[in-house]
Amino acid sequence: MLRFAILTAGNIAHHMARTVAAVPGVVEPYAIAARDKQRAADLAAECGFAKSYGSYEELMADPLVDVVYIGSTHNLHAQHVRMALNAGKHVLCEKPLTVNAAQARELFALADEKKLLLTEATWTRFQPAARALREILDSGEIGRVVGLTANMGCAVAHKPRIALPELAGGVLLDLTIYPLTIADIALGQPLGAPKGLCAKNENGLDVQEAVQLEYEGGRLASFFVSGRAVLDNTATVWGEQGRVTLEADFWHTQALTVESPRGVRRVELPFDATGYEYEVRAVAAALESGARECPDMPRSATLRILEQMDALRAAWGIRYPFE
Ligand SMILES: NC(=O)c1ccc[n+]([C@@H]2O[C@H](COP(=O)([O-])OP(=O)(O)OC[C@H]3O[C@@H](n4cnc5c(N)ncnc54)[C@H](OP(=O)(O)O)[C@@H]3O)[C@@H](O)[C@H]2O)c1
Structure with a gap:
């Protein structure tokens, strides 16, 4: 072992x-x-x-x-x-x-x-909810997907890892990475870089932000992220015939609600332990098979999200002191 x-x-x-x-x-x-x-x-x-x-x-x-x-x-x-x-x-x-x-x-x-x-x-990428969301969208149950909305807010702005530039603080790397990840799972590669507004703390770091992305076929994603307030912490993928809601907290949700012409159903996905077990199993399985990449968390996805965060920081004029 x-x-x-x-x-x-x-x-x-x-x-x-x-x-x-x-x-x-x-x-x-x-x-x-x-x-x-x-x-x-x-x-x-x-x-x-x-x-x-x-x-x-x-x-x-x-x-x-x-x-x-x-x-x-x-x-x-x-x-x-x-x-x-x-x-x-x-x-x-x-x-x-x-x-x-x-x-x-x-x-x-x-x-x-x-x-x-x-x-x-x-951890979001390794959890049962990520697979279930993809399966629901691919099945056509909510019709053609038109977009995604999400709110993510945790009162963490005072914590050193969020407040301090030398720790690469700000909510972008800590929180916004999660709605970017859900949008990536649901909608894939965006057309161009994300756009957004941010409010800064006294150290010039992003503490609240509103981010938008555009995808092929006129699909859109929009989310509000706050380090100052607790939000409802849900995410919804909208289709022409229904919607899938990832219940709070969407980035480690254990339940999805699907609303479509067929009715309303709730998909419960209880963790085996804490929710972090899936990434440990994925690493063990990858190494067992001789792979150097986990299929749930491809390197291309890591790079795509980092490039999106690079673009947002560049637009907001935020550089960490050690960069
Ligand atoms: N997946 C999730 O659900 C989740 C949740 C929270 C955080 N995170 C991620 O986990 C990472 C750590 O977050 P955390 O909440 O665990 O933070 P934390 O409690 O502050 O722990 C960070 C650790 O960094 C180490 N460290 C080494 N040098 C340090 C320095 N100069 N200043 C401060 N810390 C230093 C410390 O290790 P020692 O113990 O050796 O002193 C400290 O325990 C981040 O990448 C964060 O995004 C993920």
Whole structure:
């Protein structure tokens, strides 16, 4: 079984460690590293990981680690992915894979050179709801699709990872990546770059935004994202004969409502554990089959969304200090 390691012991690292513990037999809970040895040891003990390290370098130097899951802040993803690939580890990295598309292209090239798997952990793409949505749209149940609307709002603007330019803050990389992902799943490649407006915080970072995309055949997507307020957090795909609503929170929904001339039906998709298990299974399955890419999260999709976010930031005049 693949020996699975987690880099960091922060918020998402806790979710991932608990997930690995909750789905035994998928990967071996092997090691956790954090900047503070005790925090790594506490999380490892709680979730049954065999080893803990007080530095990322020690984790990378452990020859028994097969896969590293990276849960650091956005500004550090590229550095940590590079460290892991250079140490010969496969990588599952939290979203966004990097802060811009150029960094991601460089890391995919490095992964190819090292013959290693590198996958972005945008959990939305791996979940049963993503597959169910595609199947419903492809079946024609709601007729020809004309567009998508979504709201995503979480009161996170005060958090350092959103508020600070040096951490590649702003809601674009943290929240807007999710409606961009749902639009990508439902509508595919847009015509040209997205357009949008943003409101900025005192550090010049985007804290609220309204984004629009246009697709072939006159289809449109529009969403409002806020780091200041909790919104209804639903997404709806609209068809000429009905609609599919991804219930709150749409980016990890466990229920879709389909309304069509046939009536109203609710599709319930309960998680096996936390919702993060699907990406871990996908990595294990890809490696088992000798692949270096997960079919649910193709590299082309990672790059497409990063290019969309690059275009929005360029239009808004937002650059991170380390870029
Ligand atoms: N998929 C999801 O549902 C989901 C949800 C939330 C967040 N995320 C993603 O997960 C990643 C981390 O978010 P989070 O909520 O877990 O954040 P967090 O709690 O702040 O954890 C980030 C970790 O980054 C590490 N780090 C290393 N150097 C740092 C520095 N100089 N300053 C701050 N942190 C530093 C810390 O690791 P140590 O423990 O080693 O100190 C910290 O625990 C982001 O990419 C975010 O987009 C995903």
